[in-house]
Amino acid sequence: xxxxxxxxxxxxxxxxxxxxxxxxxxxxxxxxxxxxxxxxxxxxxxxxxxxxxxxxxxxxxxxxxxxxxxxxxxxxxxxxxxxxxxxxxxxxxxxxxxxxxxxxxxxxxxxxxxxxx
DNA sequence: TTGCTGACCGACG
DNA sequence: CCGTCGGCCAGCA
Numbered sequence: 001x002x003x004x005x006x007x008x009x010x011x012x013x014x015x016x017x018x019x020x021x022x023x024x025x026x027x028x029x030x031x032x033x034x035x036x037x038x039x040x041x042x043x044x045x046x047x048x049x050x051x052x053x054x055x056x057x058x059x060x061x062x063x064x065x066x067x068x069x070x071x072x073x074x075x076x077x078x079x080x081x082x083x084x085x086x087x088x089x090x091x092x093x094x095x096x097x098x099x100x101x102x103x104x105x106x107x108x109x110x111x112x113x114x115x116x117x
Numbered sequence: 118t119t120g121c122t123g124a125c126c127g128a129c130g
Numbered sequence: 131c132c133g134t135c136g137g138c139c140a141g142c143a
Contacts, residue, residue, distance in 0.1 A: 012140075031125055035138090041126095043138045048124035050140090068125065075124030085124095121142090129135085 012038075013057070016050040019111050023065045026092045027109035028101060030069050037111040052078060064088040071104030 015038040023029050031044040031051075040046060047066070054061040055078070064085045068074045076085040076099065086096045095102035 032127095035125080040138080043140090044125035045123055045137095046125090046139060049122095051124055063124080066124080069127095073124090078124055119143105123140100126137090127135105130133095 012046070013050050013053060016047055017054060017057070017059050017061050019115075020051075020054075020061050020063065020066060021059075022111070022115065023062060023109050026094060026107070028065045028067055028071070028089070028094065028104070028107050029109045029111060030067060032069055033110050033112060034066065037115070048075060051075060062088075065109075067101060067104075071101035071108075073099045073101070 016034060019034050019037055020029075031047040032041075034047045035041060035044045051061070051063045051066060054063050063075065064079070066075070073085050073089075073096065076082055079085045079088075086099070089096055089101070094107060101107060
């Protein structure tokens with residue numbers, strides 16, 4: 001089908017970074033929510049993979065504000081030190097216990113809800 | 118081109 | 131509650 005619309009992934013990284021940049025200070029979101037927002041529901045792993053590339057990119061992406069659906073800091077090992085992600089979060093007033101965000105339900109920032117156009 | 122991998126998620130037993 | 135499995139799709143050897 002020549003007329004089929006392609007979901008150009010050329011800007012896949014930018015789409016992810018753009019959403020992550022919009023996460024407010026002191027709030028957090030999840031990989032799955034970002035994936036769903038950019039139209040790739042079920043591809044949460046792609047978001048995490050994009051985060052991995054955010055380090056080499058010169059973009060200011062608050063990757064520490066992205067956790068998994070349980071509020072668990074699953075990406076902590078991809079920061080400089082194992083505690084870096086937690087420190088960045090605590091620096092924003094977010095409490096973390098056992099690699100899990102306290103009051104995750106209250107701090108959760110859902111792009112689908114907050115950025116509804 | 119094929120086959121693996123992955124900072125996830127939901128379903129199932 | 132816990133482990134396992136399939137789906138998701140962009141890179142890479």
